Amino acid sequence: MTIHISGDGLRFHLTNGRISHIMAVAEGKLVNLYTGAAVPDDGTVDYGYLLDDRFRVQSSTIGEDGERYAEQQRLEYPEFGCGDYRHPAIEAVQENGSRISDLRYVGYMVADGKPPLPGLPATFAEIRDGRIVDDSPAAETLAISLRDDLTGLSVRLFYTIFRDEPVIARSADIANRGDAPLTLTRATSLNLDLPDADYEMIEFTGAWARERIPHRQPLHPGIQQIESLRGASGPYFSPNAVIARPDTNEDVGEAFGLAFVYSGNFDLHAEVDTYGATRLQLGINPFGFAWRLEPGETFQTPEALLGYTDRGLNALSQTFHRIVLDHLQRPAWARRERPVLINNWEATYFDFTEEKLLELAALAAKAGIGLFVLDDGWFGARTSNRAGLGDWIANPRRLPEGIAGIARRINGLGMDFGLWFEPEMVNEDSDLYRAHPDWVIATPGRTRSVYRHQYVLNFANPDVVDAIYERMHAILSGANVAYVKWDMNRFITEAFDATRGAERQGELMHRYIIGVYSLYERLFAAFPELIIEGCASGGSRFDYGILAYSPQAWTSDDTDAVERLSIQYGTSYFFPVATMGSHVSITPNHQTGRSESLAMRAAVAMFGTFGYEMDLTALGEDDLAEIGRQVAFFRAQADLLHNGDLYRLRAPYDHRQAAWMCVAADRSRAIVGDYVILGVPNRPKSRLRLRGLDEARRYRVHSTDGAFDAVRSGGELMRVGIDDTDLGPDSAARVYLLDVC
Structure with a gap:
């Protein structure tokens, strides 16, 4: 008891x-x-x-x-x-x-x-x-x-x-x-x-x-x-x-x-x-x-x-x-290996054709990536953020055979197919808005605030939830869609529920989120194996409520590896590695303009769900081969990364160094990420002290770059540490693997 x-x-x-x-x-x-x-x-x-x-x-x-x-x-x-x-x-x-x-x-x-x-x-x-x-x-x-x-x-x-x-x-x-x-x-x-x-x-x-x-x-x-x-x-x-x-x-x-x-x-x-x-x-x-x-x-x-x-x-x-x-997590995906994905957003933004997508997907498949995600711009009149939200019907000029057609062609490459939605939002320039302007959250007589040319649908109204569910169900049941990226890019303003009286207006915010949860519930009842990755303009709704439905959430729109060290470090206080959507993105980075090596970007992103967000068609053969090796390495270590115990070793907030590690439950294996953010000339001696090991057992320790290979006891590794003085100039990374010997 x-x-x-x-x-x-x-x-x-x-x-x-x-x-x-x-x-x-x-x-x-x-x-x-x-x-x-x-x-x-x-x-x-x-x-x-x-x-x-x-x-x-x-x-x-x-x-x-x-x-x-x-x-x-x-x-x-x-x-x-x-x-x-x-x-x-x-x-x-x-x-x-x-x-x-x-x-x-x-x-x-x-x-x-x-x-x-x-x-x-x-x-x-x-x-x-x-x-x-x-x-x-x-x-x-x-x-x-x-x-x-x-x-x-x-x-x-x-x-x-x-x-x-x-x-x-x-x-x-x-x-x-x-x-x-x-x-x-x-x-x-x-x-x-x-x-x-x-x-x-x-x-x-x-x-x-x-x-x-x-x-x-x-x-x-x-x-x-x-x-x-x-x-x-x-x-x-x-x-x-x-x-x-x-x-x-x-x-x-x-x-x-x-x-x-x-x-x-x-x-x-x-x-x-x-x-x-x-x-x-x-x-x-x-x-x-x-x-x-x-x-x-x-x-x-x-x-x-x-x-x-x-x-x-x-x-x-x-x-x-x-x-x-x-x-907390749904049994369908709890402690289950996530697919390595590629998302087309930073490769194409709104400017794509089906052939461009398939060219990107073919290179991804060759590298061993298992999931292709089509982001914003596939539906209605959506060629920019000004129109189309709410019209969840494929644009035939971009996808001649609709979602079913492109999903079939992606599947033919040996990949699963995923799709972006922003179900809670609508553009004024959309068929949905023209048919139902009363479905937007707005206060009578007040000027409406707007962001990204979009408005929030009233999910406190069951009719709205029903309509969005029916459109999403039609897409998902008509094509082989394994994954949904659920975005949410603006917050509620001018809060008012046109379906209820004055005495019920204080209920809107809570009823709204109950409506969101009900849509999740209905989708999973119809598609129990579906992965929905939570995304809210990046990490704007990264919480335990969403993780009860989504096995992973997009940690941040900032995909810069150095910035992600801080973001993922802070996120890790309450959220496991397996929940953190994290991708190797384009360089120079679109959020910071910083350039980092492909190895550095992967060494950060692998302490997350792992994926890619870049134009593979612009890369040379050497980089494509390196991506293939990264994918294979991650898959070999995914269980350790996602189900091991995470230890934070060095906080990144002094903008100099950072480190963390994942240790298997039986303490027989571990993986360590060691990072230099800003290089220091004439650097003092540096030792990285590990955590969570069995101090009496001996471990074979080697780094994936070949710079370190030794056999050390757990006690020595935790108390004396690994000499990493030679690591890096700016934005350098080293990954260590430990195995009991």
């Missing part, structure tokens, strides 16, 4: 030997006693002494004769206005305008496994024989019921602890059991009150082409917040964060990780009060959110994950990587 209940049913301890989360009912309120490294529970330890009942001036008690002070309690799902002045986890507006709730404990249930969340992506207990098993003992779920008797507001808090991982999944099911409507204006997925604030917050910030760069700063009194109000998780702030002790580094120390299984507006913040306690919250952004609950209706919050480590940040990342690969 991983969930222990006290004899009186008023104390709950979730533990699996690596994490403990202990709660108790005190004066009717559900409070947190402890969260952190696992502590024993033989049924004799009360842990009630962890309740904070100290008096502080101006603190109110819970009830007239209460002994607990609301503002000091570490509440599991706090409300505002009954003595707790910190941000609440929930707020429900009643018909009289009151926002006060008082949620009291009702009861609990425990079940093996992990139930799915209706209409939302979520983790699951395990994959067995290629299918999701919800009632598996690989996880156990506790549901605790709370109720506000005055209004009938009822909440079930779900806690799932995984048998083998220090992770607890959290969500809330909120119901109106009263007689009058309620409007939720806040519905947090995870609230965690910690007794101190001796932590630093690591956020992952950026913008287009420079996504998910770690930013670390100490917690301080007040609120530190990251959020999105764009209708998508976005590239600016990722819906994940690490809360780490100041002395925590990659290899030692204590930290919590927070990850949101959601792709829409989010709020993640740490609130530190002036007594040094910390409240962490993660959920749907309450700004502009208002969800009306008629009597009998319910609202399910998205899932949030809380991970823990006392062994440093590498261990925390590896935990979340296993959660993604074993408990």
